[in-house]
Amino acid sequence: MAELSFHGAAGCVTGFCARIVTGRATVLVDCGMFQGPKSLKALNYEPFPFDAREVDAVLLTHAHIDHSGLLPKLMRAGFKGKIWSTGATRDLCAVMLPDAGDIQESEVRQLNRRNQRRGRPPVEPIYTVRDAHRTLELFRTVKLQREVEVAPGVTAVFWNAGHMLGSASIEVRVDEGAGEPMTLLFSGDLGPGGRDFVADPEGPSGVDHLIVESTYGARARPTPDPATRRRMLAEELREARAAGGPLLIPAFAVERSQEILADLEILVEGGDIPPVDIFLDSPLAIEATEVFRRRGFSHAMGRNPYEGLRSSGRLKFLKDPADSDGLERLAGWHVIVAASGMCEAGRVRKHLKRLLWRRDATVLIPGFQAAGTLGRFLVEGASRVRIQGEDIAVRARIRSLDIYSGHADAEALAAWAKARGPVAGMTFLAHGEPESLEGLRGRLAGEGFAADRLAIPALDDRYVLQRTDAELQPGAPRLPAGAGARPDWHNARSALLLDLNERLEAAADDAAREALLARLAAALEQVDQGQGAASRGAPG
Known part of the structure; x- marks a missing residue:
């Protein structure tokens, strides 16, 4: 018997954190940061709904901040165990977690200046750069498909998830000393397959309980082959050039930025688009690119597509804020790739403020946008937005090109889940907005999964697991059901002020x-x- 609790990405797509409690150990799978509406992000500042000192180990599926971003907070709260991940995930966290700490410190400094003027008490960052570096000392790396003991009575096997560099699905085996071990398989974020940059997702079959991400659980989104993907990107570039102004691509600093840059280089070298100046305006993305240059070998391509990014004369890396500010003086067509991917933080917001009102500018959104984010409002056609307290008219061309998503669509998710069968116990659907969760539940039911064996956990739901069954325990969630997957009162206030x-x-x-x-x-x-x-x- 074991307990399984969902403390993040339950009813929403960010902040994944699952807790397994056995008679001998407590293990977390991921410890992610919440993103999206402010009411959801506020959970990042609240105490964990468990005692961090009792956690023996963390199993990390991949480096994205919505899965790894609260690890330094966990360490600050008393966690002293080991964090198990692939080597690439550890290397990416080595640049991502200190960057997140730096953002925390910077944003808190600005907020405290405002609070001082308003007569409000100062606040502290969730964690600091120093906390992040201390957390990195807790990492231990594993190789794919090799069993490792992570806590007393708990072993884990990491499988390629095909989502990003270093990503893994994690098979957890709980041995209570009597009978067969219980097997739980956490999908992590699954890739769509068929990509040239990342291998297809894998996994074992015949598990007891299955936990599946549902980001695109209600949506069929065929993944174009690499040649088609580059043709589609080239067409967007040509149209942006015809508009006469800059092309801004808000992209996640890790994986999305590197893939787009690699494709841009291939298109220019092949003569598919005219030579163009490309600016990578993200210190984090620049550091992460070094990890991709070391570890990004693609078996499908037979080479590392990221090796030449540093030597390209067309690609310019902007680390200094003054260099970023200097882009305002550029005229005509050029390409800016800046983080963050959902337009919620980072330098991209500065570029949006100066470009959204220009009819000659183009903003190309290349991936999923969570509810309540600025990127989601732009994709849905907002005519005005508020950025850092300013009202901005949206006159630029807003384009959405969802061909770089690292997430499997509904069909691929269902196929992956079916291949993991037979599932003796429950299949839990997480990491999705309500519509996506229900969509995947319906699709899996149509694929032969018993309807009463498909569960959609709410935030902080706790289940007692037997090998073939799971019983939900009563509890008090930190947010109402669905609250993290829809715009909140902060978004409503911004909309009201814009309308006024x-x-x-x-x-x-x-x-x-x-x-x-x-x-x-x-x-x-x-x-x-x-x-x-x-x-x-x-x-x-």
């Missing part, structure tokens, strides 16, 4: 503007009066 400003600007004269503000003030007064009446009528 547009109406004020469109009003006929100052008298009309004053009348509109008076009606708004009267409505707020009515709300205050209603709340006061409710409080007076409440029982003491």
Whole structure:
């Protein structure tokens, strides 16, 4: 018997963290940072819903921050065990976690300056650069398909997940000393297969319990072959060039940036697009590129496609903020690749502020955008957005080209899950928004999975596992069901302020503007009066 709890990416796509508790050990699978609506990101600052000092080991599927980003916080909270990962994942975390700590420190410094002016108390970062470096000392690396004991009575086997460099699905075997060990298989993030940069996902068959990601669980998204992918990218580049202005590509600093840069180099070298200056404006992506140059060999291509990125005369790496600011002086067509991929942080927001209002500019969104993120609003056609407190009109060409996603679509997810069968116990669907989770549940039911053996855990749900069964235990989640997969009141406030400003600007004269503000003030007064009446009528 063992317990399995879901403390992240339950009902949403970020912050994955699963906790396995046996009679002899406690093991986490991933410890990711929440991203998306502010109410969801606020969980990053709250205490863990478990005692970090009791965790014996962490099994890390891959380096993306929504799976690894709270490891330094775990260490600060008292975790002293080992973090098991592939070598490539460890090398990527060595650049990603300190960068995340630096972002935390920088953002908190800015916030505390604002808080000081507002008379509010100072806050502390979730963790620091130093915390991240201390966490890296806890890593131990494993090779694929080799069993390793990670805690008393718990062994693990890592399988290629095909999602990104170093990514793995993790088979966990729990041996309580009586009977056959119980086997749990965590998919991690699964790749779509058929790509030239990353191998196809693999995994064992005949597991007891299966935990599957569901990012694209309701969506069929055929993955184009490499030649078609590059043709599609070339067409977007030609159209952006015809528009006359810069092309901005918001891309995740790790994997997405390197793949796009490699394809850009191939297109220019092959004469498919005219020579163009390409700027990689992300210190993290620049450091990660070095890892790809060392470890990015592709068996499908028979070479490492990232080796030549440093020597290219067309590609310029911008580490210094002053170099990034200098892009504002450039005229005409050029390409900027900047993080973050969902437009939520980093230098890309600065470029969006100066380019979104320009009709000659193009913004190309190359992957999945979580609910409540700026990238999602742009893809869905927002005419105005708020960036760092400023209202920005969206006049640029907004293009979405979902051909670089590292996630399998619904058909590929179902095929991977089916190949892991027979599943003796439950199949848990995580890492997806509600529509995707329900979509994958329906698809798996149609593939022969018993409907009563398909579970969609909510945040902090805890199950007691037998080899062939699982029983949900009562508990109190930190967020209402589905709250992390939809825009929250922060997003609603931004939308209201944008609408108010547009109406004020469109009003006929100052008298009309004053009348509109008076009606708004009267409505707020009515709300205050209603709340006061409710409080007076409440029982003491």
